[in-house]
Amino acid sequence: MTEATLTSRAAPEGTVLIFSGRLDAEAAAALWTAMTRALAAKPNVIDLSDVDVMDSAGAILVLRAGDAVAVQGGSADVLAVLERNRAALKAAPVPSETPREFAPITRFGGAVYGGMQAALSGIAFAGEALVAALRVMFRPRLFRGGEFLRHLDEIGLRAFPLTLLLGFLIGLILAYQSSIPLKRFGAEIFVPNLVGISLLRELGALLAGVVLAGRTGSAFAAELGTMTVNEEVNALRIMGIDPMVMLVLPRILAGILVMPVLTLLMNLAGLTGMTVVMQSLGFPWSAVSNQLQQWLSLGDLMGGLFKSMCFGLVIAAIGCRAGLSAGFGPRAVGDAATAAVVGGIVAIVAMDGVFAILFFRLGI
Amino acid sequence: MNDETIIRVENLAVRFGPRTIFKDVSFEVKRGEVFIILGGSGCGKSTLLKALIGIVPIAAGRSEILGVDLAQADAEGRLGLLQRIGVMWQSGALFGNMRLSENVELPLEEHTDLPRPAREALARAKLGLVGLGDAAGLLPAEISGGMAKRAGIARAMALDPPLLILDEPSAGLDPITSAGLDKLILDIARSTGTTFVVVTHELQSILAIGDRCIMLDKEARGMIAMGKPRELRDTATHPTVRSFFRREAA
Numbered sequence: 001m002t003e004a005t006l007t008s009r010a011a012p013e014g015t016v017l018i019f020s021g022r023l024d025a026e027a028a029a030a031l032w033t034a035m036t037r038a039l040a041a042k043p044n045v046i047d048l049s050d051v052d053v054m055d056s057a058g059a060i061l062v063l064r065a066g067d068a069v070a071v072q073g074g075s076a077d078v079l080a081v082l083e084r085n086r087a088a089l090k091a092a093p094v095p096s097e098t099p100r101e102f103a104p105i106t107r108f109g110g111a112v113y114g115g116m117q118a119a120l121s122g123i124a125f126a127g128e129a130l131v132a133a134l135r136v137m138f139r140p141r142l143f144r145g146g147e148f149l150r151h152l153d154e155i156g157l158r159a160f161p162l163t164l165l166l167g168f169l170i171g172l173i174l175a176y177q178s179s180i181p182l183k184r185f186g187a188e189i190f191v192p193n194l195v196g197i198s199l200l201r202e203l204g205a206l207l208a209g210v211v212l213a214g215r216t217g218s219a220f221a222a223e224l225g226t227m228t229v230n231e232e233v234n235a236l237r238i239m240g241i242d243p244m245v246m247l248v249l250p251r252i253l254a255g256i257l258v259m260p261v262l263t264l265l266m267n268l269a270g271l272t273g274m275t276v277v278m279q280s281l282g283f284p285w286s287a288v289s290n291q292l293q294q295w296l297s298l299g300d301l302m303g304g305l306f307k308s309m310c311f312g313l314v315i316a317a318i319g320c321r322a323g324l325s326a327g328f329g330p331r332a333v334g335d336a337a338t339a340a341v342v343g344g345i346v347a348i349v350a351m352d353g354v355f356a357i358l359f360f361r362l363g364i
Numbered sequence: 365m366n367d368e369t370i371i372r373v374e375n376l377a378v379r380f381g382p383r384t385i386f387k388d389v390s391f392e393v394k395r396g397e398v399f400i401i402l403g404g405s406g407c408g409k410s411t412l413l414k415a416l417i418g419i420v421p422i423a424a425g426r427s428e429i430l431g432v433d434l435a436q437a438d439a440e441g442r443l444g445l446l447q448r449i450g451v452m453w454q455s456g457a458l459f460g461n462m463r464l465s466e467n468v469e470l471p472l473e474e475h476t477d478l479p480r481p482a483r484e485a486l487a488r489a490k491l492g493l494v495g496l497g498d499a500a501g502l503l504p505a506e507i508s509g510g511m512a513k514r515a516g517i518a519r520a521m522a523l524d525p526p527l528l529i530l531d532e533p534s535a536g537l538d539p540i541t542s543a544g545l546d547k548l549i550l551d552i553a554r555s556t557g558t559t560f561v562v563v564t565h566e567l568q569s570i571l572a573i574g575d576r577c578i579m580l581d582k583e584a585r586g587m588i589a590m591g592k593p594r595e596l597r598d599t600a601t602h603p604t605v606r607s608f609f610r611r612e613a614a
Contacts, residue, residue, distance in 0.1 A: 024524075025472070025476040025477075025478055025523070025524075026476070026477070028476075028478055028482060029476055029477035029478045029479065029482070030477075032478070032479050032482055055524040056486055056489060056490070056524050057472075057476065057478060057482065057486055057524070059489075060482055060485045060486050060489060061482065063485075064485075080555065081556075084493070084555055084556070085489045085493075087492070088488075088489040088490070088491075088492035088493040088497070089485065089488060089489050089492055090492070091492035091493075091495070091497035092488035092489065092491050092492030092496075092497030092498070092500060093497065093498070094488070095465075095500055095501045327505075328460075328503075328505030328506075331460060331461045
């Protein structure tokens with residue numbers, strides 16, 4: 001087989017483009033620019049007499065000339081490939097470009113509209129969950145206890161090691177970092193106060209929430225998203241089973257119940273980490289214990305635990321909603337998981353801000 | 365069809381752990397043939413197909429496609445061969461985040477130096493060839509199962525491979541769509557000289573498009589028949605082959 005070439009010559013019938021050799025994808029790529037230049041000369045005829053072999057890419061190259069240019073020569077096989085691709089291209093018109101006028105305004109409008117739709121759908125979801133909860137209260141046998149226990153195990157028990165590790169390290173880091181400035185004033189003994197109050201009132205619940213959002217919110221979204229994509233959720237609806245009762249309620253309830261436990265563990269592990277640091281700084285266990293008893297109140301602990309229950313509810317609900325509203329295709333599940341994690345973390349931080357103002361006003 | 369051998373399989377066996385899926389499978393596929401691998405559910409049809417293209421490891425025997433033994437080939441030889449084979453997967457296996465035209469353009473983008481306009485035109489031509497000319501801009505989630513199979517064939521044909529392998533092209537399709545797909549396969553085979561290896565258990569398709577076939581059997585853990593589908597239907601003496609072609613309970 002010879003290398004493909006493209007030449008032109010003047011003839012009585014006008015400019016003739018002459019292809020030769022093997023017109024395959026490689027040749028089409030190599031001759032594409034030459035063909036662009038050749039077409040500028042407005043050829044009248046394309047001669048394929050010296051073409052040995054032509055594939056679809058070669059045909060596409062020749063067909064760039066359009067129907068007005070006559071084709072001459074070429075073996076039956078070459079002409080068959082050319083005509084097949086000509087017919088196929090006619091059957092596939094060039095898709096029209098979507099007008100992009102005022103794209104920034106359109107995008108802004110789309111974002112506002114999308115945000116409003118999401119907010120409305122969130123409210124609808126909350127309403128549906130509430131109705132489902134009321135239905136279960138009046139007909140408790142609808143509640144799937146086995147599912148609920150499975151979720152307690154998966155999002156609670158299996159998250160204990162991670163929660164303990166994170167809590168211990170956070171307590172350790174906070175204690176070390178706060179001891180440096182306090183040491184200047186000889187006030188290292190107040191490290192337990194600072195770490196204790198931070199953990200019990202804020203960080204314990206917040207970090208447990210981040211663990212729950214990252215570990216469980218995404219898992220909820222992925223699991224329910226896969227079920228949605230596979231039409232399992234539709235199958236439930238068609239069977240007259242409310243997905244809110246079967247899929248969402250057990251998860252939300254598990255989230256509400258598990259979060260205070262995780263928060264408590266996070267607090268305990270954090271205080272342990274802080275105690276290790278205090279001991280390394282020369283303070284005995286009794287001094288740390290004394291500081292904690294003097295300065296921490298039951299209200300600090302209970303406030304944190306109450307917040308954690310609210311965080312659990314919101315994270316589980318956002319995870320479930322992200323999964324149930326997943327779109328189509330393989331990306332949908334990934335998008336749902338991302339939306340669950342981001343939405344969960346943003347929601348708990350925003351809620352924590354609201355709680356901070358509320359607790360301050362109430363003097364808690 | 366001519367006498368050039370496109371696929372040569374000799375005493376092929378595949379095992380998953382201690383379980384033998386099939387053994388002693390031998391056949392040849394000639395250029396331009398529509399060759400069918402048929403058999404009941406779970407007999408190893410799709411596994412045989414995957415073994416042929418090197419996805420499932422071979423326990424014994426050898427297979428040669430277009431003169432290359434995939435098991436022995438180095439990386440370059442393997443890549444070269446894979447560029448000359450088009451595979452349509454049972455589900456279509458279209459990339460969900462790409463439009464149909466982008467799905468077809470992907471192999472062109474990876475394996476050729478064609479400029480973008482050429483790739484786009486070629487993708488349109490391939491989609492036009494399978495009757496999806498007006499669906500180039502759609503996502504796989506927006507098309508029907510039959511369209512997905514057609515798009516899978518268009519993608520498999522992107523590089524004009526001399527061999528197309530189709531895994532259950534008619535599965536899950538209505539008879540009209542299935543017949544349309546059979547016609548498409550025959551049209552492509554006859555007009556382009558492409559060799560087809562089709563895995564299916566759809567009797568209508570087997571009889572409509574198959575030049576030759578082999579039949580695998582779950583009980584025998586191997587091949588129990590080879591020949592022209594209509595001849596097997598009319599003359600086979602093996603009870604499983606007769607049951608299969610006559611749609612009788614075994």
